[in-house]
Amino acid sequence: MPTITVDGRRLEVPEGSTLLQALDELGLLMNGVDVPHYCWHPKLSVDGSCRLCQVEIEGVPKLQIACDTPVADGMVVHTTSERVQRAREGVMELLLVNHPLDCPICDQAGECKLQDYAVDYGLDHARTREPRRPGRKRVELGPTIVFDEERCILCRRCVRFCREVPETGELVVENRGDRSRITTFPGTPLDNPYSMNVADVCPVGALTTRDFRFKVRVWDLDEVPGLCTGCSKGCNVHVGVARGAVQRYTPRRNDQVNETWICDEGRLSYREIGAPDRITRPAVRDAEGRMQPVSIARAIERAAERIRAAVLREGPAVVAALASPHATNEDLTELRRLLDGIGTATSGAAVVEGEPDGLLLQAERAGNARGARDLGFGDPGLVFEKIRGGGVRVLLVMGRDLLAEPFLGGTDPLASLDAVILLDTHRSALEQVADVVIPGRMLAEKGGSMTNHAGLVQRVPAALEPAFDAHAEGAVLARLRAALELVLPARSEGAA
Numbered sequence: 001m002p003t004i005t006v007d008g009r010r011l012e013v014p015e016g017s018t019l020l021q022a023l024d025e026l027g028l029l030m031n032g033v034d035v036p037h038y039c040w041h042p043k044l045s046v047d048g049s050c051r052l053c054q055v056e057i058e059g060v061p062k063l064q065i066a067c068d069t070p071v072a073d074g075m076v077v078h079t080t081s082e083r084v085q086r087a088r089e090g091v092m093e094l095l096l097v098n099h100p101l102d103c104p105i106c107d108q109a110g111e112c113k114l115q116d117y118a119v120d121y122g123l124d125h126a127r128t129r130e131p132r133r134p135g136r137k138r139v140e141l142g143p144t145i146v147f148d149e150e151r152c153i154l155c156r157r158c159v160r161f162c163r164e165v166p167e168t169g170e171l172v173v174e175n176r177g178d179r180s181r182i183t184t185f186p187g188t189p190l191d192n193p194y195s196m197n198v199a200d201v202c203p204v205g206a207l208t209t210r211d212f213r214f215k216v217r218v219w220d221l222d223e224v225p226g227l228c229t230g231c232s233k234g235c236n237v238h239v240g241v242a243r244g245a246v247q248r249y250t251p252r253r254n255d256q257v258n259e260t261w262i263c264d265e266g267r268l269s270y271r272e273i274g275a276p277d278r279i280t281r282p283a284v285r286d287a288e289g290r291m292q293p294v295s296i297a298r299a300i301e302r303a304a305e306r307i308r309a310a311v312l313r314e315g316p317a318v319v320a321a322l323a324s325p326h327a328t329n330e331d332l333t334e335l336r337r338l339l340d341g342i343g344t345a346t347s348g349a350a351v352v353e354g355e356p357d358g359l360l361l362q363a364e365r366a367g368n369a370r371g372a373r374d375l376g377f378g379d380p381g382l383v384f385e386k387i388r389g390g391g392v393r394v395l396l397v398m399g400r401d402l403l404a405e406p407f408l409g410g411t412d413p414l415a416s417l418d419a420v421i422l423l424d425t426h427r428s429a430l431e432q433v434a435d436v437v438i439p440g441r442m443l444a445e446k447g448g449s450m451t452n453h454a455g456l457v458q459r460v461p462a463a464l465e466p467a468f469d470a471h472a473e474g475a476v477l478a479r480l481r482a483a484l485e486l487v488l489p490a491r492s493e494g495a496a
Contacts, residue, residue: 001015004022004073004074005076006028018046019070019071020066023066036113036121037050038052044157046067047067050091050155051087098133099151100132100151106151113204133178137150141170144191144195145198145199152181152206157202158198166194169185170188170190211268212247220243221240221241223240224444227367227450228269228367229326230265231354232365233360233361233452234458235251235261236251244464263361277426278466279425281439282439284435300480301483304483304484307419319394320387323372324372325350326401328368328446332377335396341481341484348378348379348382350380351366351401367450369453371457384408395414396421397420398424398473400428411433414430420433423440439471440471445464446472447460
């Protein structure tokens, strides 16, 4: 590997890489070696248009842009010399010539690289007297993105993203010189399944998502590491929390999983956390067939009564469980312990499938389908067969995926069961046949580990507490197991 010297530090770098690429792969870019940049992005092609990443290389008479300069063995680079500082000031002054002075009202304030670099590398004051060039305001480029032209610095990241990642190419630069501007092809709106990523790659406030625009100031957000659970890819996200609620998902870089992208469907899945159809209270069915709110302790007690009665009457084989492929490995481990304690092997996990897109979105529309299989919750066909044949009297259900057409397709097959014990996050038709309903938590509310389609186990912390009394499914199942062991310790051990 070539050895270069950057600001007196000797570094071994990958052969064939550029300076910025090498520093990024070493984890030093803007983290020990500050080379500011706008147009360069680690997952896009080199553009070399902003000129902010200029550095001084010994033996080369002119400053070079680090984004497009290949490394060479013995290269000596200076990133903080006086020549470099003057060049950065000049570039920043040109970029700000027509930029509006609206940081206080700009939606990007607080996470704007133009704002940050103007403070760190720019001049203290502007020398221009001419009025700033006006630009178009609030241009709807498509259903998800709003464009404020006067803030654009023409780094062209958005154009390259659309060409290179979804390969849809809706965005272009029209005209030349100081009349250049970002726009869409005539009659072609920015409308692809990854369109909202252009707001992430935009280093200024020119491109914003309609979903988050003027919603919350970014400095009021707590950004917590999280995972998107919309499919089995396990894309890494930042969970933005403010005012006791999740306000947005943004992609978190993980080169093994999603690089720096996320699909629009996954990005907007955060809305499910605060959806109005969340199950917020435990309930049990009374003698008249009505669901009555109860405490979590009473709901667990009722569930234990139903399981105990079935086991004593007909044996443990009449108890079955359907695990949720959206639950964490920790939740599923507790379910496995409960079923092993009861002595039943009738279990599975219903995994809804859709069309993959060849980029990130996987066919399995569940974040932990692989984890469920690894813990023994495989094809649910046997469970459904036994339900229809009368071999199941008590069904413990996590989630509602069994209602999908490839599986039960409805609640009719469950109507004849002695009891359905439901642990879920959102309301569904299962409540019509459930004897016990216990609210659960979503991943952002409990944290834990999930296994993606490739077998990679990823762990994230909880980002917030739910606004109502709910417990992680694993905690509920552990309490249910304890209640059953207290009531039937000998029978549970013997059946196992």
